[in-house]
Amino acid sequence: MCGIVGYYTFNVRKDLQSVLDILFNGLKRLEYRGYDSAGIAFDVVDAYPLVHQADGREAIVEENGVFESTGPLIIKEVGKVDALERMAYDTVARDQLDLQREYRSQVGIAHTRWATHGPPSAVNSHPIPSDPEAQFVVVHNGIITNYNLIKDFLIKHGETFVTETDTEVIPKLCKFVYERLSEKVPFPKLVMEVLKKLEGAYAVLVKSTHYPGELVACKRGSPMILGIKEDANVRRTSFNRLHDARDIKWRQESIECYIASDASAVIEHTKRVIVLEDNDVLHLCGGGYGIYNTEGANVEEAVPRVLLTLQLEVEQIMKGGYDHFMQKEIHEQPESLLQTMRGRVQFQRPAVGNPYLTPRVKLGGLVEHGATVRRCRRIMLVACGTSFHACLAARKTLEEMCEVPVMLELASDFLDRRCPIFRDDTCVFLSQSGETADTLRSLEYAKAHGALCLGITNTVGSAISRMTHCGVHLNAGYEIGVASTKAYTSQILAVTMMALQLAEDSISKRDRRDSIIDELGQLPGKVRSTLMLDGAMKELAEELRNAHSLLFFGRGYNYATALEAALKAGYWGLHGACGAGLRPRCSLPTIKEVALIHSEGILAGEMKHGPLALVDEHLPIVVIATRDGMYKKMESVIQQLLARNAQLYIVCNENDEGMKQYESRGCKLIQASGKSLS
Numbered sequence: 174m175c176g177i178v179g180y181y182t183f184n185v186r187k188d189l190q191s192v193l194d195i196l197f198n199g200l201k202r203l204e205y206r207g208y209d210s211a212g213i214a215f216d217v218v219d220a221y222p223l224v225h226q227a228d229g230r231e232a233i234v235e236e237n238g239v240f241e242s243t244g245p246l247i248i249k250e251v252g253k254v255d256a257l258e259r260m261a262y263d264t265v266a267r268d269q270l271d272l273q274r275e276y277r278s279q280v281g282i283a284h285t286r287w288a289t290h291g292p293p294s295a296v297n298s299h300p301i302p303s304d305p306e307a308q309f310v311v312v313h314n315g316i317i318t319n320y321n322l323i324k325d326f327l328i329k330h331g332e333t334f335v336t337e338t339d340t341e342v343i344p345k346l347c348k349f350v351y352e353r354l355s356e357k358v359p360f361p362k363l364v365m366e367v368l369k370k371l372e373g374a375y376a377v378l379v380k381s382t383h384y385p386g387e388l389v390a391c392k393r394g395s396p397m398i399l400g401i402k403e404d405a406n407v408r409r410t411s412f413n414r415l416h417d418a419r420d421i422k423w424r425q426e427s428i429e430c431y432i433a434s435d436a437s438a439v440i441e442h443t444k445r446v447i448v449l450e451d452n453d454v455l456h457l458c459g460g461g462y463g464i465y466n467t468e469g470a471n472v473e474e475a476v477p478r479v480l481l482t483l484q485l486e487v488e489q490i491m492k493g494g495y496d497h498f499m500q501k502e503i504h505e506q507p508e509s510l511l512q513t514m515r516g517r518v519q520f521q522r523p524a525v526g527n528p529y530l531t532p533r534v535k536l537g538g539l540v541e542h543g544a545t546v547r548r549c550r551r552i553m554l555v556a557c558g559t560s561f562h563a564c565l566a567a568r569k570t571l572e573e574m575c576e577v578p579v580m581l582e583l584a585s586d587f588l589d590r591r592c593p594i595f596r597d598d599t600c601v602f603l604s605q606s607g608e609t610a611d612t613l614r615s616l617e618y619a620k621a622h623g624a625l626c627l628g629i630t631n632t633v634g635s636a637i638s639r640m641t642h643c644g645v646h647l648n649a650g651y652e653i654g655v656a657s658t659k660a661y662t663s664q665i666l667a668v669t670m671m672a673l674q675l676a677e678d679s680i681s682k683r684d685r686r687d688s689i690i691d692e693l694g695q696l697p698g699k700v701r702s703t704l705m706l707d708g709a710m711k712e713l714a715e716e717l718r719n720a721h722s723l724l725f726f727g728r729g730y731n732y733a734t735a736l737e738a739a740l741k742a743g744y745w746g747l748h749g750a751c752g753a754g755l756r757p758r759c760s761l762p763t764i765k766e767v768a769l770i771h772s773e774g775i776l777a778g779e780m781k782h783g784p785l786a787l788v789d790e791h792l793p794i795v796v797i798a799t800r801d802g803m804y805k806k807m808e809s810v811i812q813q814l815l816a817r818n819a820q821l822y823i824v825c826n827e828n829d830e831g832m833k834q835y836e837s838r839g840c841k842l843i844q845a846s847g848k849s850l851s
């Protein structure tokens with residue numbers, strides 16, 4: 174996953190050492206997302222140097238003064254940020270740059286790259302310049318889908334490409350447009366012209382020697398935030414119009430900004446952030462900033478954006494004694510599940526009065542739209558990856574409680590098919606980040622077709638939470654590990670709570686609803702005891718680490734577990750430990766994503782229709798056979814697999830005598846505490 178860091182200052186004295194520290198620390202905060210190469214570009218001349226006036230005071234040189242515009246120093250390398258940092262200091266020493274020299278203005282950009290177009294190499298890494306003079310320099314997250322067309326066009330006009338990336342078309346197009354201007358336009362205007370030609374998803378930072386001391390950021394379908402560090406007493410306002418940036422009044426201000434693809438690179442500097450929206454173009458210039466939107470009625474008028482205060486502490490983005498963020502987040506599940514329910518679930522059964530007058534689950538965001546959802550033609554759950562698995566795990570409960578057809582949609586397929594949507598549909602979009610491009614595009618599509626759109630995300634202020642009519646925040650806490658873990662269990666929980674709330678008026682569902690709520694009360698404790706199997710899971714991981722392939726069989730709620738376990742591993746399918754399809758995960762490495770072992774999750778009911786042919790004594794298979802409505806059917810699956818000498822790992826309830834008999838036949842049991850819901 175790529176990461177972007179930008180650092181912009183005006184009228185704030187910062188020496189080069191501090192600038193480099195900020196850029197490298199930002200990159201290190203993004204390392205958890207994975208990358209294969211990295212790079213930075215920073216100014217080595219001051220765009221706004223100070224002059225000493227006759228009266229002894231200092232002033233900033235204005236546009237009509239001396240204006241240096243040498244290209245930035247760009248340093249890029251394959252491998253870790255630490256190695257890049259060493260290389261940067263070597264280069265600084267070689268070029269005899271003074272680390273203590275103070276700059277009045279700095280525009281630094283940095284990037285961690287996960288190769289998509291062209292292999293990891295220094296040249297393919299970002300920042301990518303337009304030419305050897307680095308007239309325009311760009312860092313980019315996302316994919317420009319029409320880059321080949323643009324590349325051909327630019328080659329025909331004499332450009333030569335040095336990288337294999339899709340990104341290189343952006344700085345080259347900036348230069349191409351700039352060279353053909355009849356008169357110089359403001360920097361964001363130039364970038365807007367370039368954006369008109371780009372298709373795909375992006376979050377981009379651009380700096381230029383033609384616009385020294387300025388930075389432009391833009392995004393579509395890839396997240397980007399602006400953090401503003403300011404004096405507590407200063408209320409920061411933005412430019413009203415594009416041309417305000419020229420106004421000398423801003424030169425009296427000072428500003429320090431952090432731009433990043435992820436809040437974790439900003440939080441240690443400031444909590445005051447603006448979340449950029451799709452098609453926003455941010456301009457940092459002089460002492461101010463302006464945000465414009467290319468889809469707005471007047472692209473030269475600034476659009477209002479709320480300055481939020483992040484509810485995130487630095488400790489939350491630290492590993493807190495764990496080796497990995499993923500491990501930490503797995504162990505946070507008892508607390509994250511509690512947070513998802515906090516203030517929303519009434520665990521005590523009402524002792525007196527009419528039980529129907531006392532709602533036991535209250536998701537504030539759904540209250541207003543509950544009646545519409547209950548009356549809808551169908552509920553469609555739309556998501557990608559792990560979030561999709563959460564939909565699958567919770568579907569049964571939603572169907573059962575609401576008695577409305579519930580359809581599951583992978584967001585990319587939903588879009589590819591241009592799935593028919595009706596005005597009386599309810600579409601629920603699940604996304605941990607709230608920014609996943611396919612889910613977001615599906616939301617736009619469903620909204621345009623008149624459906625009621627609900628969002629379930631873990632990120633306050635995310636695009637999905639802003640664009641949906643209503644929704645539920647998971648409150649699971651910041652998830653840094655790239656492999657989604659605690660958000661998964663909170664997502665299943667959130668959909669379950671939604672189902673319970675929607676069924677609150679139903680007399681026939683009352684007993685079932687009450688028993689699920691009772692189970693939810695015990696959920697954090699059961700997850701906690703399940704996590705104590707951590708050591709056993711590690712041993713199992715050792716045993717399986719050399720497997721070439723793994724299969725997971727599940728059925729009912731545990732079909733989702735099988736799919737998710739194939740993507741990750743954990744406490745495979747401990748449905749028994751938690752109610753209504755919820756299951757905690759432990760610290761086994763993620764199978765596909767992290768351990769890079771081929772693995773498949775298979776619906777056990779489909780076993781006879783193909784997968785059985787793969788089974789032999791060499792293929793490890795995990796069978797999830799907890800004491801739920803599928804138990805008997807899973808026993809039959811085990812019998813059939815053993816008839817083919819399969820190497821079986823059975824996830825079952827603690828002390829399940831029925832399953833214990835298979836130990837004597839060479840099967841390994843993974844026993845989870847707690848009873849199962851059927």
Ligand code: F6R
Pocket residue numbers: 557558559560561603604605606607608609612655656657658740741766
């Ligand atoms: C797997 C994983 C991904 C995400 C998927 C959707 O561990 O994390 O499969 O679940 O990319 O992301 P969100 O939930 O942010 O929409």
